Amino acid sequence: MKKALLLHSSREGQTIKILRYIEKELADTHQCELVDLHETPDIDVTQYDKVMIGASIRYGHLNKKLYKFIDKHLSELDKAKTAFFCVNLTARKPEKDTPETSVYMKKFLTLSPWQPKLLDVFAGALYYPRYKFFDRVMIQFIMKMTGGETDPTKEIEYTNWARVKLLSERFGSL
Template sequence: MKKALLLHSSREGQTVKILRAMEKTLSDEYQCELVDLHSASSVNLADYDKVLIGASIRYGHLNKKLYQFIETHLSILKEKKAAFFCVNLTARKPGKDTPEGSVYVKKFLKLSPWQPELIGVFAGALYYPRYRLFDRVMIQFIMRITGGETDTTKEVEYTNWDKVTEFSERFRSL
């Protein structure tokens, strides 16, 4: 059976949840391994037929370790069938949920030496009750500015699961 490596850089877990859904779509054809990118130093990308990296935005930025990982593994990422997706709350708005409309993807492509052939953008989730006080207040402030949910007792999932399945199918056919 072919092997797919599903790497994540996730803060609150929505990126992992999205990868798990993708794993279900891929599992009939691929043996999938889900790995935290932040602890993936011992993973040999050459052992996999495909590589998928999912990363979340926090306060407008992707984690620096994502870029370090890409630089370390750049040559193999360019050789492999590899894809990338970004998870953020801005993608809850129409037009911001595409690679062309996402400021975060544009920034990623500008900063990254790796230019994936397949890129996705998915809306994340608000988990107010799970956040530390500082994060809860900051995220609430950002949501107030952007016209989003501000009730800190709520958990709201914005992820479009049909879009996730569609991306999984596109990744499978790479």
């Protein structure tokens, strides 16, 4: 059975939820290991047939630990069958939910020396009641500016699970 490493750089948990879905989709053909990229910087990438990294955007940026991980493991990632996706609330809009139209994916590809074989972008989730006061107010402000939901009692999942399934299939076929 093939081995797949599923790394996450997640803040609120939606990226992990997406990777768990992918893990279930691959269960018949791949032995998957789900790992927090922030806690395991010394993982041996060469022990896996494939590597997927999922990362969330927070206030317009990916976590700096993601870039440090990539820099440290660049040669191994370049040799592996790889995929990368980012999760953000901007991708809730159809005109901003592809690697070609996502400003965050474009920024990532400009800043990162790693150029994964597969790319995707997924809308995240909005969990106002779970946020700390500062984060809730900041996210409400951003959502108001972009025409999104601002009701602090709402929890909305924007993730397109059919698209996640397609990425799972593409990754499984690498």
